[in-house]
Structure formats: structure tokens, C-alpha cells
Amino acid sequence: MYIGGRQDLAALDQFTIEQVGLPGAVLMENAGSAIVSAVLSSYHDLDARILVLAGNGNNGGDGFVATRKLCDHGYNVELCLLPKEETLKGDALTHFLVYKNRGLPYSTMATMDKDKLQSKINCATIIIDAMIGSGMQGIIKDPFRSVIEMVNESTAYVLAVDIPSGLEADTGLVTELAIKADRTVTFVMPKKGFFLQDGPMYIGEWEIADISVPYQLAEKSTQSLPRLITNGDVYAQLPKRPSNSHKGTFGHGIVIGGSSSYVEAPIYSAKAAFHSGIGLVTLAVPEENYTISASQLPEALYIKLSNKEDHISPASLSDISFSTYKAIAIGPGLSRFKHGGKILEILFSKCQDQPIIIDADGLFYLKDYLHLVKEYKGPVIITPHPGEMAALLECSVEEIESNRLEVAKQFAKEHGVYVLLKGHRSIVEVPDGNTWVNPHGHDALARGGSGDVLTGLILSFICQHASPEQALVCATFLHARAAEVKAKKLSHYSVTPNAIIEGIPEILNDMR
Numbered sequence: 435m436y437i438g439g440r441q442d443l444a445a446l447d448q449f450t451i452e453q454v455g456l457p458g459a460v461l462m463e464n465a466g467s468a469i470v471s472a473v474l475s476s477y478h479d480l481d482a483r484i485l486v487l488a489g490n491g492n493n494g495g496d497g498f499v500a501t502r503k504l505c506d507h508g509y510n511v512e513l514c515l516l517p518k519e520e521t522l523k524g525d526a527l528t529h530f531l532v533y534k535n536r537g538l539p540y541s542t543m544a545t546m547d548k549d550k551l552q553s554k555i556n557c558a559t560i561i562i563d564a565m566i567g568s569g570m571q572g573i574i575k576d577p578f579r580s581v582i583e584m585v586n587e588s589t590a591y592v593l594a595v596d597i598p599s600g601l602e603a604d605t606g607l608v609t610e611l612a613i614k615a616d617r618t619v620t621f622v623m624p625k626k627g628f629f630l631q632d633g634p635m636y637i638g639e640w641e642i643a644d645i646s647v648p649y650q651l652a653e654k655s656t657q658s659l660p661r662l663i664t665n666g667d668v669y670a671q672l673p674k675r676p677s678n679s680h681k682g683t684f685g686h687g688i689v690i691g692g693s694s695s696y697v698e699a700p701i702y703s704a705k706a707a708f709h710s711g712i713g714l715v716t717l718a719v720p721e722e723n724y725t726i727s728a729s730q731l732p733e734a735l736y737i738k739l740s741n742k743e744d745h746i747s748p749a750s751l752s753d754i755s756f757s758t759y760k761a762i763a764i765g766p767g768l769s770r771f772k773h774g775g776k777i778l779e780i781l782f783s784k785c786q787d788q789p790i791i792i793d794a795d796g797l798f799y800l801k802d803y804l805h806l807v808k809e810y811k812g813p814v815i816i817t818p819h820p821g822e823m824a825a826l827l828e829c830s831v832e833e834i835e836s837n838r839l840e841v842a843k844q845f846a847k848e849h850g851v852y853v854l855l856k857g858h859r860s861i862v863e864v865p866d867g868n869t870w871v872n873p874h875g876h877d878a879l880a881r882g883g884s885g886d887v888l889t890g891l892i893l894s895f896i897c898q899h900a901s902p903e904q905a906l907v908c909a910t911f912l913h914a915r916a917a918e919v920k921a922k923k924l925s926h927y928s929v930t931p932n933a934i935i936e937g938i939p940e941i942l943n944d945m946r
């Protein structure tokens with residue numbers, strides 16, 4: 435499923451009108467009908483008071499259609515046009531005239547005092563937000579500003595038409611304020627802004643409505659658009675498990691990490707790999723961590739790396755026979771120490787072309803060794819959170835967060851590296867290829883150790899013959915879904931990395 439921005443949607447709209455020959459007024463009729471279907475599917479109480487707040491663009495036009503049809507279904511619905519009637523044009527004007535010709539009632543903000551509107555908003559059970567759609571730009575201006583404030587303070591259930599008013603379709607930015615929707619019915623495809631910056635906090639539950647803009651057209655003409663990771667994508671890309679298999683079939687991975695301060699981190703990665711189907715895992719940890727690690731995870735194989743002060747001695751990596759492993763994960767719990775980058779130098783010189791996943795403090799050292807990534811024959815995968823990405827790029831976290839899609843794409847392209855940019859909605863970027871956005875994510879994941887679990891999942895799927903892209907898509911989605919499911923059961927406060935690991939089999943079981 436693709437996600438698009440303002441211009442992508444406008445182009446599809448235009449193509450449908452000009453090339454396919456479906457008039458814009460028909461698309462608007464379909465859009466309004468989709469809103470009505472959403473209301474009909476949830477509210478059977480004809481006494482519920484529905485207030486439709488409409489702007490003068492095409493989003494408002496969708497609102498006129500929805501109001502007319504809700505009247506026809508016998509709902510207690512009221513239309514309030516916010517800008518002046520004279521400013522209506524195009525398809526929105528057409529549908530406003532249809533509405534008026536039917537003799538249906540409406541009020542305008544121009545002829546109403548603020549208190550009257552406030553009382554209408556306070557009395558509404560459902561508010562349909564048809565003020566501003568994908569055409570939103572810049573800072574929200576009046577009359578919408580004060581109305582949005584009133585709506586957000588009301589107790590009404592808010593259904594947004596296409597996108598909550600005030601939210602930017604391309605960036606997910608909310609400058610000052612936007613409608614906080616309970617539900618968003620969006621047309622043709624979800625907007626990029628639903629998954630960026632402030633977007634996830636404003637859209638509520640969302641669904642896509644078909645308004646007769648052919649989706650196949652979107653598929654053909656929007657190859658470069660980001661895709662949303664769906665259940666179906668994960669099901670299709672999860673490594674298959676032939677019944678005549680043995681432990682060698684599912685690969686042998688190695689996790690290198692740990693220090694005296696961070697004992698658990700590499701264990702979480704290895705545990706997650708075991709819970710998601712890997713054949714064998716070797717843990718290469720400082721020798722002083724061995725006893726506690728082996729007692730927690732006896733099913734792993736171990737390499738005891740010599741200690742130097744509180745961390746792994748980089749030179750000890752030279753003794754690892756890397757050709758044994760199908761993929762390598764480095765970083766969990768490594769800690770930061772002088773000349774730690776030497777670890778990456780040795781790793782890249784000793785590996786042939788196996789996939790290398792660099793996480794956590796491995797990323798801290800990477801900044802000075804990016805040339806090694808470019809020269810390496812095999813795939814390299816990095817899994818930075820915004821802070822780690824900012825450190826790699828020597829910029830602020832704000833700069834990363836306000837440009838997540840572009841930052842991930844640019845970095846992947848420049849360094850020939852797979853990027854998993856973590857965050858509330860993670861982004862997977864394939865060098866010179868697809869962009870995937872994970873629609874799932876949870877505050878339960880904002881905890882030390884959850885990134886180590888994710889690294890283990892990526893390692894696991896690669897060892898089971900998934901491509902790096904497939905592994906990243908599956909791992910990101912399953913990790914977030916496991917956290918969501920566990921948060922529901924245990925509370926948002928109580929999801930430990932071990933709980934996420936235990937949630938993984940539950941989600942895998944649903945992948946049928």
C-alpha cells in the first residue's frame with residue numbers, strides 16, 4: 435500500500451478527471467458517500483446530533499455531499515459553512531448549489547456569532563471535519579483557528595474527512611493546532627503525514643475509502659512513493675520453513691556485544707532470534723559476561739572475548755572465524771570506549787560478504803568508518819534511532835525528525851546502506867530502492883533493550899534466507915505489533931524487552 439503527499443494525490447485526481455473522464459464532481463460525490471458509510475457503520479442513533487463543519491475548498495465540497503446524504507438517511511445533521519459563500523468555486527460550488535437546490539438548511543459562520551457556533555459544537559455528538567483537507571498549507575488562519583480550538587475542547591466524536599484540518603499531508607507537521615480526530619476516512623491512499631512528526635497523534639483510527647480513482651493507476655504512476663508495511667506484506671516476505679529442514683536450514687548468526695555495564699543487551703538480541711526461528715546463535719561477549727549470559731541463555735553457543743577494562747578488547751575479534759556465520763549483528767551493549775572503532779575495522783576486514791547489522795554503540799563508532807561500508811561487498815544494515823542518526827550526520831535530532839523520509843533516503847543512497855530509522859513510526863530505506871513505513875509502534879518500545887530485540891529479529895530473518903529488505907520489513911512490523919499486543923495485556927508501563935520477545939510468537943502465529 436502506497437502513501438502519498440499533496441501533489442501525488444492532486445496528480446491522481448487530475449489524471450482521473452482528465453484522462454479517465456470521471457468528473458471531479460463524481461469523485462466528490464463518492465468521497466461524501468464514503469463519509470456517510472463510515473457514519474452508517476458506527477452510528478444507528480438517528481437522534482445523534484451531527485455537525486458538519488465545512489471549508490470552501492474541495493474538502494468542504496465532500497462535506498456538502500455528506501450532509502445532503504445524511505439528511506436523506508434521516509439523521510439530525512446540520513451544515514455550517516465557515517468561509518463566506520461567495521468564495522466557493524469549482525466542484526465545491528457545484529455541490530453547494532445541489533445542496534441548496536434541495537432546499538436543505540445550512541448556516542454560515544459569517545452570519546453567526548461565536549457563542550452560537552460554540553453552543554452548536556458543544557451540543558454535537560459527532561462533528562464531521564470537512565474544513566481543510568490535503569490543500570492545507572502554512573500556519574492555520576481564521577476562521578478555522580478558533581473553530582479547531584472549540585472542536586478540540588468539545589466531547590464530540592470527531593470524524594475527519596480525508597485528513598484532520600491543520601495537519602500537513604506531506605510532512606505530518608502541525609503548526610500550532612489541528613483537529614484531533616477520533617477517526618479519519620482518507621481517500622485513495624493514506625497521506626504521508628499520517629506517519630510523520632505530529633501526524634500519528636492527530637489522525638485517530640484511519641481507513642481508506644475508494645472514490646473511483648483507480649488504485650492500479652496509483653501503482654503504475656507512483657513507484658517511487660513510500661509503502662506502508664501491512665500484515666499481507668509481512669506474511670508474503672516472512673521466510674518460509676520447509677518441513678524437511680534441520681538447524682542448518684535456518685542459519686547460524688552471531689551477535690557481538692556486551693560490556694560490564696551492559697550485560698543483557700546481546701542476550702536480548704539472541705533470545706529474539708531464537709524466538710523467531712533462527713537455527714543457531716553464537717554470542718560473542720566479554721569473558722566476564724560469559725557465566726551470567728550462559729545461565730540465562732544456555733541454548734546459545736558462546737565465544738568468550740578477552741576483556742580490556744570494562745569492555746571487549748577489539749583485537750579479540752581477530753580470533754573469530756567469521757565465515758562460520760550467515761550474518762553478523764554488532765553493537766548491542768558494546769559501550770563506548772577509546773579506539774572502539776577498531777572493532778568495526780577488524781570486522782569489515784575479516785568478513786567476506788555476509789550481511790552485517792550495526793546497532794547501538796556500533797553506530798557510535800560508524801561515523802569515522804563509513805568508507806568501510808561503501809567498500810564492503812555484502813549488505814550493511816544500520817538501525818539508528820533519531821539521536822544516533824543525528825550523531826552520524828552531525829546535526830540535531832529536530833533536523834532528523836522533521837525530514838525523516840528524506841534523511842533516510844539520502845543516507846542510504848550516499849553510503850549504499852540499508853537504513854532502519856527507528857522512531858514512533860519507523861522507516862526502512864533500501865539503497866536505491868523501496869521505502870517502507872511501519873504504521874505500528876508503541877510507547878512501550880521506548881525503553882532500553884527494545885532495540886536489541888529488533889536487531890535479533892533482523893539477524894534471525896536474514897539467517898533464514900530473507901533478503902535484508904524482507905528481514906527489515908518483517909522485523910520492524912513484528913517488533914511493533916508484539917509491543918502493541920503486550921501493552922494491551924500488561925499495560926503500557928509494563929512491557930519489558932523479555933515481554934516483547936514473548937509477544938513475537940503470538941504475532942507470528944497470527945501471520946497465517
Ligand SMILES: NC(=O)C1=CN([C@@H]2O[C@H](COP(=O)(O)OP(=O)(O)OC[C@H]3O[C@@H](n4cnc5c(N)ncnc54)[C@H](OP(=O)(O)O)[C@@H]3O)[C@@H](O)[C@H]2O)[C@H](O)CC1
Pocket residue numbers: 443446447458461462465489490491492493494495496565566567568569570571572573574575576578595596597621622645647
Ligand atoms: N482524489 C482525491 O483525493 C479527491 C479529494 N477531494 C477532496 O479535496 C481535498 C483537497 O481539496 P483542495 O481544494 O485542493 O484543498 P482543501 O479543501 O483541502 O483546502 C483548501 C482550502 O483550505 C484553505 N487553507 C489552506 N491552508 C490554510 C491555512 N493554513 N489556514 C486556513 N485555511 C487554509 C484554503 O484557503 P485559502 O485562503 O488558502 O484559499 C482553501 O479554502 C481533499 O483533501 C479531499 O477531501 C475531492 O473531493 C475528490 C477527489
Ligand SMILES: [K+]
Pocket residue numbers: 493563564565566567594595596597598599
Ligand atoms: K478535514
